[in-house]
Structure formats: C-alpha cells, structure tokens
Amino acid sequence: MRITIFGATGLLGQDLTKEWPASHSDDVVTGLGSRDADIRDAHQVAAAVRRTKPDWIVLLAAYTDVDGCETNRDLVFAVNRDGAINVAKAAKAQGSRLLFVSTDYVFDGKSSVPYETDHSRAPQGIYGRSKAEAEERLLEISPEFCIARTSWLFGTGGKCFPDTILKLATTRKEIDVVTDQRGSPTYSVDLAHAIIQLCHAKAQGIVHATNRGDCSWFEFAQEIIRRAGLSTVVRPTTSDKFVRPAPRPAYSVLSPKSLNEYGITMPDWREALGRYLAERAAPTAHLPRPLSRLRPK
C-alpha cells in the first residue's frame, strides 16, 4: 500500500510515520509537514497527492491549540475545515481512500455514558466547531471516507498532559488538577497502530479510537505521579477555578464499539501510560526525529 500522511511532523504524526513501516514493511509511507504542503493551499495539496499516488491519505494536520482557536478563528477554519476539504477533494480526484483524525470536542460533553459514533455533534468551542464542520463536509464529499475520533492524546513527539505534569512536579510540592472533566487518555503509539489497522481493514464512516478506560484529569495526574515514583501531591480542584478561553467538555468518553467492530481493541490507558513513561525515559526520546524518515524509501 502507498500512504501519504498530512501532519506527519506532529505528536501523532511522528509515531504514525515511525510505526507504519515498522509494522508493514511493504507499505510505502510519505510523511508531510506544513513546509512540504500547506493544506490551506489546494494546489499544493493536489500536487503532493498526485506526486505520491497514495492508496490511503491520513489527515492529521490541524491547528490544535484549543485556547488559541478562540482568538484565531479565521486561521482555525482555514486549516481545520477548509484545509481538510482541500485534502478530501484531492483524495477523491486521485481515487485515494481518506482517514481524517477528529476529536471528542465535536460533542457537547453533557453525556454521562460513552458517546456512540451517531450521537449528534454539538461542539462547545471553535476548535470543536471547525472539526465538526470538517467531518460533515468530508462525509458529503464521500461517505466512504473514514473519520477516526480520538481524545486526550499523549506521546513523546510533542506537548502533552503527562509531560506538563512531570515538568511541574520537578519544581512544585503540590499541583491542583480538575476532577470535573472526564475522558480517555490515548497514547499516540497505540492510536498509530489502530489507524494502521483501520486502513488495512478499509474502514469507512465514523470510528472512535481511544485507549480503554476513562478517568478525570485529576486521576490521570495522580497516576502519572505514582508511576513516576514522585512525591508531589496532586490536589483536587474544579474547572471554575481554572477559567480558560475555550470551554472543555465535562465528559467526553468515546464508546469503543465502532472500533471493536473492526476487530480492534486498544490497551488500557494506565498500561499505555507505563509504556509512555518508559519511552520518555529512554535516552533517544527527546532527540528530533530526522526528516529523512518522513520521505518514502
């Protein structure tokens, strides 16, 4: 199979670009960052797709600063919605399948049971709105495209919650973390494997892909500190004490049913956290991954 990844330089993209050829050595993977092809430019996108002739396009590229989205609305919609449409049109013109990675933020966060894929979209902030509108437009362009929603990503390829907590823990004896937001932490390596499996299974439509189990940010922080063997105290607090520009869903657990239908199960988030901490502690974890890895062999 030939695969082209938009957003290969990001947290998830780095792992996907590494894990794909390692697990399927016959597949040819081309990873693109914004400097290789800016998805806001339809011509650049079309040229990249024509050049790489992918069977599958995996679209991870996005403006992901959730709070920044509230003040950069034009940029957010230009990248997350219109850029995604550019990629979808190029995929259709080339006859490529498309997997678009989306988010739990397309929901309102008011549920108390895991969201199924057909639950109605009701995003609370600009980031969620841009992704929800992209989802709708992509499925209009082709109902055969795959939308893989995920949540609470962590990995060694970029800024993430466990990294922030571990850095804070080096200077603070106590950290306040909210108890009133619940979701499923997801390790980028595990999500990369699920995406590879979904593409090999020719997945279509909406799929929810997160690590198994759920927790609050408070419980997540406690587990990070415990597993790292640190003595920092994690204190419970609530979202009203941490007012931020973008609203956060109170509950955004995604049901694994759609993923299980493809015969895919993802590991429990606690076990995944253990592997992340081991990867983070490895001597090569913080080295930039060479760009040559992003090019096809």
Ligand SMILES: NC(=O)c1ccc[n+]([C@@H]2O[C@H](COP(=O)([O-])OP(=O)(O)OC[C@H]3O[C@@H](n4cnc5c(N)ncnc54)[C@H](OP(=O)(O)O)[C@@H]3O)[C@@H](O)[C@H]2O)c1
């Ligand atoms: N992080 C989470 O908790 C989370 C949760 C749910 C869903 N998601 C979704 O998962 C996907 C991957 O997230 P991530 O955390 O890995 O993202 P990330 O680390 O912020 O990386 C973003 C990627 O998008 C690329 N990009 C940004 N603007 C672009 C443009 N105009 N043209 C082309 N590429 C552009 C960046 O390229 P350069 O670095 O080369 O500029 C980078 O490769 C995103 O679609 C995100 O919405 C993330």
